[in-house]
Amino acid sequence: MSISSIRGLLSSYSPVSEFSPDLEKEYQLPLRNGSSSDLESSADEAKPCRPKTEKADSKVIDGRLVSDAIIGLSDGMTVPFALTAGLSALGDTKVVVFGGMAELIAGAISMGLGGYLGAKSEEESYRATLKETESQTMTDPSGVTDTISDIFAPYDLPPHLVSELTRHLSTSPMLPSFLMNFHHTLQEPSGSRAFICALTIALGYFIGGFIPLLPYFFVGPNDAFIALRWSIATMVVALFLFGYGKTCFVSGWKGGRNVRRGLIGGLQMVLVGGVAAGSAMGLVKGFQLMASGGSDGGEQ
Numbered sequence: 001m002s003i004s005s006i007r008g009l010l011s012s013y014s015p016v017s018e019f020s021p022d023l024e025k026e027y028q029l030p031l032r033n034g035s036s037s038d039l040e041s042s043a044d045e046a047k048p049c050r051p052k053t054e055k056a057d058s059k060v061i062d063g064r065l066v067s068d069a070i071i072g073l074s075d076g077m078t079v080p081f082a083l084t085a086g087l088s089a090l091g092d093t094k095v096v097v098f099g100g101m102a103e104l105i106a107g108a109i110s111m112g113l114g115g116y117l118g119a120k121s122e123e124e125s126y127r128a129t130l131k132e133t134e135s136q137t138m139t140d141p142s143g144v145t146d147t148i149s150d151i152f153a154p155y156d157l158p159p160h161l162v163s164e165l166t167r168h169l170s171t172s173p174m175l176p177s178f179l180m181n182f183h184h185t186l187q188e189p190s191g192s193r194a195f196i197c198a199l200t201i202a203l204g205y206f207i208g209g210f211i212p213l214l215p216y217f218f219v220g221p222n223d224a225f226i227a228l229r230w231s232i233a234t235m236v237v238a239l240f241l242f243g244y245g246k247t248c249f250v251s252g253w254k255g256g257r258n259v260r261r262g263l264i265g266g267l268q269m270v271l272v273g274g275v276a277a278g279s280a281m282g283l284v285k286g287f288q289l290m291a292s293g294g295s296d297g298g299e300q
Helices: 003-011 021-032 037-046 049-058 063-076 079-090 093-139 141-155 159-170 175-182 193-210 214-218 224-251 256-299
Strands: none
Touching (some): 063 193, 079 193, 093 175, 093 214, 093 224, 159 175, 224 256
16 A cells, blocks of 8 residues: 555544644644655645545535435335325225324424434434543553554554554544544534434425325225225335335446346335235224124124
8 A cells, every 4th residue: 555545544534623624734744744755755646636535525425314315215105105005994085184194294203303313312422432532542542552553454554654653643633533533433423413314304204105195185085995096006106216216326327237226126115015005904904894893793
């Protein structure tokens, strides 16, 4: 591994907000002005690359935001669909619409609150880990030195270079930030992370769950079974497209292999939604038979 690669590795971490970027630059000077001529020459090689890297990183979609959207949409496309399909066995369109809307609103609020609390727990966990790391750097310098050496061990660097990097980082105020990024592999959550997470999951759940409910707004009060057929057809298409898009978003859109993976992902989503809807309808039918059997026994 070349020295410029090491420079790119170290410059890729994001320092925590408690430290000033100017202070970070100041303490990186020993690396550039050290006794090794390779370190001095690598500084000039790394400078032109930084703006390009930052520009490229700014175009990347936050993976956690995509994950939140997938969680909300996948739950919204299965649970409300199963509920509306089960309620359709009663034959009353109003019951399906009112029950479906109540579940959508309550489910979106519940999912949003769950996402918000989960993001807040992530922030608290990060702060607790950061506090523990800062305390460790002050109370256990030898252990921290061993940790830094272990971080560079997989890169097969020369021993003298590892020793120089370890000595520099051990006296740098950016050491907690380095350990958080490379030892604990944790990134500092943004201040708006909890709100965005809650909003993304809640909207995804509501949008995904509103799709199977649409046909019931265009039929008569006693035509729930007709709306159910349209709802099933709509949801089969929506589940397939969602499964296909979700799979191809991760693996890629081009190529025969990616298309096959997308088809498999779409069929899996249709299967999951079908099992959920069939189970709900079976339970409702079972309750109806139990209720009718009980009423017949009471009349006798």
